[in-house]
Amino acid sequence: MSTQTLLRTLTALTTINLALSGTIHYNTNSKLERNHEEAEARADEIEGTLRGHIGLIEESLERLEGKGGGGWGQGMGQKTEEMYSSRGRDGK
Template sequence: MSTAPLTRIVTIASALAVSTVLGSTYSIHRKLNENYEDNEARHDETERTLRGHVGLIEDALDRLEKKVGTQGGKGEDKAGKLYEKMEGGKST
């Protein structure tokens, strides 16, 4: 019995196994890159949304400060005293 056909079969099977592993690795790598790009796009969208909400909150705070009269730090001392009074004189 000759070992040449057996060696040829083992070589072909090994080459097939290696090519399958390489193909699967490439496919997984491509899919991970796609998912990474999608995730980055979602994060960018979330960041823009949060920045927009922070801007709205800052605008609302400015309007409230103008309405109450504490804009630009004026009245901050009065607000601090009121806070201390509400906390029973405790300072943090």
């Protein structure tokens, strides 16, 4: 093989390698970003559900202690509605 042919082959392989590395990096980065957003959305949904359950437990406790005015079958109280509807982070 002549030196010029070897140099062309090496340059072509290097170019292909760089292009492939760039493409893989871009695809991996976009996939990780999408997965992060989906995980954050799932965490927000779980947080809202937990807040609602905490509200239900607190209302049940108040009802058992005789503090609450609500009875069975009246739906969620105001506190539970607020906890279900409030999404986002607590101020810590």
